[in-house]
Amino acid sequence: xxxxxxxxxxxxxNAGKTSLFNALTGEHRQVGNWPGVTVERLEGHLNRSGIxxxxxxxxxxxxxxxxxxxEKIAVDALQxxxxxxxxxxxxxxxxxxxxxxxxxxxxxxxxxxxPVLVLNIADELVRRGGRVDPGGLSRGLGCxxxxxxxxxxxxxxxxxxAIIAHQSGSKPCELTRETVDGSGxxxxxxxxxxxxxxxxxxxxxxxxxxxxxxxxxxxxxxTPPAPEAGSWNDRLDRLVTxxxxxxPLFFVLMALVFWSTFTLAAPISEFIEEFCIGVGDRLxxxxxAGLLSDLVVNGVLAGVGGVLVFxxxxxxxxxxxxxxxxxxxxxxxxFLVDRLxxxxxxxxxxxxxxxxxxxxxxxxxxxxRILDDPSQRLKTMLLIPMIGCSARLPVLxxxxxxxxxxxxxxxxxxxxxxNFILMLLMGRIVLRFFPITGPxxxxxxxxxxxxxxxxxxxxxxxxxxxxxxxxxxxxxxxxSILIWALNSFxxxxxxxxxxxxxxxxxAERLKVAPEAEAKAIRAEIEELNSLKQGEQMEKRWLAxxxxxxxxxxxxxxxxxxxxxxxxxGFLAKESIISTLAVLYRPLSADLxxxxxxxxxxxxxxxxxxxxxxLYVPCLPTVGVIHRxxxxxxxxxxxAFVPGVLAWIVSVAIFRIGMAVS
Amino acid sequence: xxxxxxxxxxxxxxxSGTIRGLAGDSPLIRRLLDLGFVPxxxxxxxxxxxxxxxxxxxxxxxxxxxxxxxxxxxxxDGGMADGAHPIQVA
Numbered sequence: 001x002x003x004x005x006x007x008x009x010x011x012x013x014n015a016g017k018t019s020l021f022n023a024l025t026g027e028h029r030q031v032g033n034w035p036g037v038t039v040e041r042l043e044g045h046l047n048r049s050g051i052x053x054x055x056x057x058x059x060x061x062x063x064x065x066x067x068x069x070x071e072k073i074a075v076d077a078l079q080x081x082x083x084x085x086x087x088x089x090x091x092x093x094x095x096x097x098x099x100x101x102x103x104x105x106x107x108x109x110x111x112x113x114x115p116v117l118v119l120n121i122a123d124e125l126v127r128r129g130g131r132v133d134p135g136g137l138s139r140g141l142g143c144x145x146x147x148x149x150x151x152x153x154x155x156x157x158x159x160x161x162a163i164i165a166h167q168s169g170s171k172p173c174e175l176t177r178e179t180v181d182g183s184g185x186x187x188x189x190x191x192x193x194x195x196x197x198x199x200x201x202x203x204x205x206x207x208x209x210x211x212x213x214x215x216x217x218x219x220x221x222x223t224p225p226a227p228e229a230g231s232w233n234d235r236l237d238r239l240v241t242x243x244x245x246x247x248p249l250f251f252v253l254m255a256l257v258f259w260s261t262f263t264l265a266a267p268i269s270e271f272i273e274e275f276c277i278g279v280g281d282r283l284x285x286x287x288x289a290g291l292l293s294d295l296v297v298n299g300v301l302a303g304v305g306g307v308l309v310f311x312x313x314x315x316x317x318x319x320x321x322x323x324x325x326x327x328x329x330x331x332x333x334x335f336l337v338d339r340l341x342x343x344x345x346x347x348x349x350x351x352x353x354x355x356x357x358x359x360x361x362x363x364x365x366x367x368x369r370i371l372d373d374p375s376q377r378l379k380t381m382l383l384i385p386m387i388g389c390s391a392r393l394p395v396l397x398x399x400x401x402x403x404x405x406x407x408x409x410x411x412x413x414x415x416x417x418x419n420f421i422l423m424l425l426m427g428r429i430v431l432r433f434f435p436i437t438g439p440x441x442x443x444x445x446x447x448x449x450x451x452x453x454x455x456x457x458x459x460x461x462x463x464x465x466x467x468x469x470x471x472x473x474x475x476x477x478x479x480s481i482l483i484w485a486l487n488s489f490x491x492x493x494x495x496x497x498x499x500x501x502x503x504x505x506x507a508e509r510l511k512v513a514p515e516a517e518a519k520a521i522r523a524e525i526e527e528l529n530s531l532k533q534g535e536q537m538e539k540r541w542l543a544x545x546x547x548x549x550x551x552x553x554x555x556x557x558x559x560x561x562x563x564x565x566x567x568x569g570f571l572a573k574e575s576i577i578s579t580l581a582v583l584y585r586p587l588s589a590d591l592x593x594x595x596x597x598x599x600x601x602x603x604x605x606x607x608x609x610x611x612x613x614l615y616v617p618c619l620p621t622v623g624v625i626h627r628x629x630x631x632x633x634x635x636x637x638x639a640f641v642p643g644v645l646a647w648i649v650s651v652a653i654f655r656i657g658m659a660v661s
Numbered sequence: 662x663x664x665x666x667x668x669x670x671x672x673x674x675x676x677s678g679t680i681r682g683l684a685g686d687s688p689l690i691r692r693l694l695d696l697g698f699v700p701x702x703x704x705x706x707x708x709x710x711x712x713x714x715x716x717x718x719x720x721x722x723x724x725x726x727x728x729x730x731x732x733x734x735x736x737x738d739g740g741m742a743d744g745a746h747p748i749q750v751a
Contacts, residue, residue, distance in 0.1 A: 063691075065688070097722055207691075241707075246710075331726070335717065338726075442727065443727065
């Protein structure tokens with residue numbers, strides 16, 4: 001007898017499979033992705049009383065005839081391990097909903113598996129006036145049966161005992177006569193499209209026979225929970241799905257989620273940012289001035305700060321998602337807004353990630369995990385970068401203020417409307433050219449409302465933060481250092497005047513100057529410094545590369561400075577303004593005035609606004625898209641297609657505007 | 662023989678019906694069968710979403726939302742099974 005058990009967890013969605021997995025494995029769990037797809041894979045390895053256990057949580061499935069890509073993963077994984085002698089198959093069942101849950105069990109039996117049945121959520125069954133007899137059910141179905149309440153860890157020791165016993169053969173699981181009869185008369189081939197299966201009568205009779213068989217096994221062994229009508233679950237359901245109140249409640253809740261994710265997180269992010277700047281200042285004081293100090297402070301630390309500022313938002317949003325998901329409200333929310341999402345070819349659940357995109361694309365892309373269907377996730381991920389996040393807003397506000405001082409709000413609105421139309425266009429047309437969308441039939445189970453447990457909230461949160469740091473962080477950090485390098489080399493550039501000497505001379509004067517004069521001198525030093533910065537930037541690599549981008553922005557009336565600003569804008573959209581301010585400094589301290597002085601028309605400004613909104617998602621977003629999609633090709637499409645669309649529209653607006661005026 | 666076949670979308674909120682059959686055969690139909698939409702099963706229409714689609718149904722002790730595109734595949738007997746009157750959900 002080998003001392004190893006390879007345990008697979010299989011069961012319907014909402015049967016508490018993941019919480020059972022957590023209860024079984026505790027801290028020993030690893031989260032990854034199934035190869036090549038964006039479906040989460042939970043694994044756990046641990047040693048208990050001298051036995052090596054490995055657990056694998058299969059995606060939730062209603063049946064062995066896979067219907068969604070996710071279910072196909074579960075069925076394929078099961079098929080692969082069919083002949084493993086150490087395999088223990090745990091079929092996790094929702095005790096309150098046994099009729100439907102046992103369909104999968106019968107299919108497993110028909111396919112020759114010998115599962116251990118786990119009657120999960122047994123506490124709720126009893127609380128709602130139901131009853132289950134594990135012994136009777138075990139005799140009826142010919143499988144070992146264990147009762148658990150995975151959320152509170154009840155029955156886990158018994159389950160371990162059953163897993164060990166099951167393997168050692170002390171409780172042989174043979175198909176009972178009834179089981180064989182139930183399937184024997186109509187051989188089921190759950191893994192293959194059987195020729196018979198095309199006969200609708202056959203499929204229908206087969207399903208009906210299974211439900212009859214289930215009714216037999218349950219007779220006398222299971223009392224369903226009392227009818228829901230009038231229960232608090234039912235009342236809550238009526239309220240949240242109410243014709244008039246449902247949507248307002250939903251929007252209030254979404255506003256609360258949005259507000260706490262971004263507004264509540266802002267001071268924490270600011271604190272983190274200031275802390276990083278503070279550390280940078282201290283380091284700059286300690287390290288000898290020069291390249292190393294510059295790299296550490298302006299490259300590495302700025303990058304670390306750039307990663308950490310996202311953490312509060314990511315954490316708060318995922319806390320909300322876990323709450324909404326575990327409580328059962330997410331299904332109702334999807335139900336309420338599904339009709340709106342259908343127009344984009346999306347599932348109702350896609351609403352939340354899309355709305356979050358207005359705050360920040362990074363947590364929004366991560367939030368696509370609430371979509372089960374991988375193709376739906378990819379589709380949503382394609383649209384998110386086209387949503388104007390809060391970092392793009394200040395860029396737009398400043399530019400509308402500079403070019404349209406009479407009605408800035410109106411023009412801002414116009415830009416957003418065009419952006420929205422482009423997003424619809426992306427959803428409708430561009431997606432047709434990329435074969436990532438399968439048919440997505442809508443079968444949305446409405447699980448009973450349940451109170452989320454602290455344990456599952458903490459676990460989810462820890463994992464999401466870990467995921468974010470693991471992949472996004474490396475991309476953001478690398479990008480930050482790269483941009484720093486481009487903007488720092490060549491170190492020495494010829495300047496129009498000896499700025500350093502002039503500044504030093506002014507500083508000398510400041511020491512002896514009376515208070516009245518000091519203010520003017522300080523202003524002059526500041527002026528010289530920013531002029532120097534502008535001249536330096538103009539001659540460094542960043543600007544050289546940026547000038548190469550000029551042909552992109554020229555067709556809609558912009559110049560080389562706008563081209564240069566696109567590069568740091570890739571790292572963080574808000575950098576567009578600071579870069580433009582430095583580059584336009586020699587013309588005027590007022591950016592708007594300087595831009596107009598350089599010959600930019602309001603029309604070009606409008607086109608530039610639209611283009612910067614969409615030309616490319618920021619680097620952190622690209623990082624998480626790559627992390628979540630696992631595909632370079634897809635990341636490339638998500639990053640550049642919106643930019644191409646935006647360019648075409650920007651040029652069109654500029655050209656048409658020129659022709660009209 | 663009834664010319665116009667009634668399906669789940671014809672149920673108003675609060676009405677119930679008994680499944681008579683499913684229209685055609687496809688992976689979707691097989692899934693509906695596995696979910697318990699088999700002939701003879703009683704299905705209650707619970708809530709219609711505020712925008713008119715989808716609708717939540719109750720059967721075999723659980724609740725599931727179906728879009729009109731899926732609900733129209735499940736054919737039912739008379740809208741007021743067992744002579745019951747439709748209950749208007751507020």
